[in-house]
Amino acid sequence: MTALPAAIPRSPTMSAMPARHPTSPAVYAGVDLGATKIEVVVTGADLVPAAQARAATPLRGGPPAVVTAIKAAVEEALAASPHASLTAVGAGVPGQVDDSTGAVAKSPNIRGWTASYPLRAELGDKLGVPVAVDNDVRTALLGEHRLGAAAPYGDVLAVWFGTGVGGALLLDGVVRRGRLGACGEIGHACASPGGRRCACGRRGCLEAYAGRG
Numbered sequence: 396m397t398a399l400p401a402a403i404p405r406s407p408t409m410s411a412m413p414a415r416h417p418t419s420p421a422v423y424a425g426v427d428l429g430a431t432k433i434e435v436v437v438t439g440a441d442l443v444p445a446a447q448a449r450a451a452t453p454l455r456g457g458p459p460a461v462v463t464a465i466k467a468a469v470e471e472a473l474a475a476s477p478h479a480s481l482t483a484v485g486a487g488v489p490g491q492v493d494d495s496t497g498a499v500a501k502s503p504n505i506r507g508w509t510a511s512y513p514l515r516a517e518l519g520d521k522l523g524v525p526v527a528v529d530n531d532v533r534t535a536l537l538g539e540h541r542l543g544a545a546a547p548y549g550d551v552l553a554v555w556f557g558t559g560v561g562g563a564l565l566l567d568g569v570v571r572r573g574r575l576g577a578c579g580e581i582g583h584a585c586a587s588p589g590g591r592r593c594a595c596g597r598r599g600c601l602e603a604y605a606g607r608g
């Protein structure tokens with residue numbers, strides 16, 4: 396997810412927030428939270444990566460430990476960059492995100508993430524800057540649309556193959572969330588009725604055939 400920082404300026408939540416230092420050039424940190432590792436990139440307003448940092452995703456301590464690890468990785472990347480302070484942070488996480496609160500629902504991919512957790516608020520509190528949080532597949536699609544393979548297109552179905560199969564949908568240049576926040580998530584669409592058992596408990600899901608899990 397090389398283009399994560401693109402999620403920041405496109406987010407309506409972020410654009411509604413004033414920069415902390417309106418006269419200084421913007422500095423962003425993009426965070427990719429994964430099941431095994433946390434990756435951070437720091438960019439200037441041009442969204443060109445200036446520095447990166449990586450940390451292991453904590454196996455103990457649940458979401459609070461994850462927040463501490465993200466903070467440390469963001470600070471490490473910032474220290475390695477030519478920038479002095481951050482304007483805002485955007486994070487892609489492997490789970491269902493409540494768009495209005497920035498809370499992340501129970502995330503089976505992150506150990507100890509057993510209940511909804513207010514990640515946006517907690518991370519914002521720790522880092523002292525505005526934070527945007529969204530599902531990692533949607534942030535990846537935003538990045539690809541802003542800076543990558545999807546840049547020339549207004550309508551895109553993005554599919555990522557990993558432990559599971561993630562999907563996101565962009566129509567008329569806008570990443571769609573859907574009523575339940577799962578628009579474009581095709582991993583648990585039925586590919587073979589009565590087929591292989593999927594981790595979700597049903598049979599025949601696309602993910603049961605095309606995922607690595």
Ligand SMILES: [Zn+2]
Nearest residue numbers: 583593595600
């Ligand atoms: Zn399934």
